[in-house]
Amino acid sequence: MINAVDLHKVYQLKGREVVALRGVSLHVPQGEIYGVVGPSGAGKSTLLRCINLLERPDRGEIWVDGRNLTALPPPQLRAARRGIGMIHQHFALLSSRTVAGNVAFPLEIAGVPRAERRRRVAELLELVGLADKAAAYPAQLSGGQKQRVGIARALAPRPTVLLSDEATSALDPATTASILDLLRDLNRELGLTILLITHEMDVVKRICDAVAIMDRGSVVETGRTVDLLRTPGSLLARSLFAPPPVSGDGVVTLTWVDQAEEPLISQLTRLFDVDVSILGGALEEVAGHAVGRLTVRITGERSAEALTYLTDRNVLVEEVP
């Protein structure tokens, strides 16, 4: 659905070159929620702006819905952009317009007739749970409600893709959760493909089917969220779960997905007569999967056998040096 191919972008800043993207490629399949994470300055915003061509990459191609946006002449590009909605950290609402007026705005620009506009706005406000706020002004809304208006406005032209630029970064945790749940519902109900950039790992944890981790202009890790958690040395796993507070002989990190019901640790002690000390870790729901990551110290003559037993049961065993 979205294919970014080998994007390069360099900015000139006070006579100096700042490389924002150094050959970034990513593929977001139709109907996925795809998160791009990374530290400040990694190039996330630049990537997002390049994907809807608010900014032109110096090199590389952007394909959305089977069309090469980078090759389209301006009129066709404007039309193609209507298929890409965008929501922002600070909502970008028009303060002089009501909620309904804000949602209607892109429809007015597209020349949608008045009666149809009214119908569509009512439908959108219903969709985002703001049917009773049509006549309110942005200043009368909470942050979460403002973002709901932003989402309704972005969806007005019936885009197939929604880009989210830190859409929950200005919201408290409970409101963040409700906006992420709304995005997940829209993704499921409308088949909407969502590409979001965020610095909040909780966003990834809650809704991202797949992830790209960026650092200094490059993608350094990418894949489906649960697959990455099962990959040795995964940066994502280290970011989602606090690194172990200890290391040393016999200390290992165990990661498992969707096996919460299996009494793995008690089996170990019973079958192999080993001692298992739990040193840290957590059980979390990640992208709809139950993920466990524990750092343990296993001691006893048969500890190597115990670790093989875990590996055979699909548990990722990583030594903590």
Ligand SMILES: Nc1ncnc2c1ncn2[C@@H]1O[C@H](COP(=O)(O)OP(=O)(O)OP(=O)(O)O)[C@@H](O)[C@H]1O
């Ligand atoms: N318009 C610009 N002019 C000059 N340099 C820029 C411009 N936009 C971004 N940069 C630089 O490009 C690099 C990548 O910036 P970008 O904003 O894409 O990163 P980011 O991962 O989104 O960071 P943040 O989370 O802080 O927004 C940074 O070094 C930044 O200073």
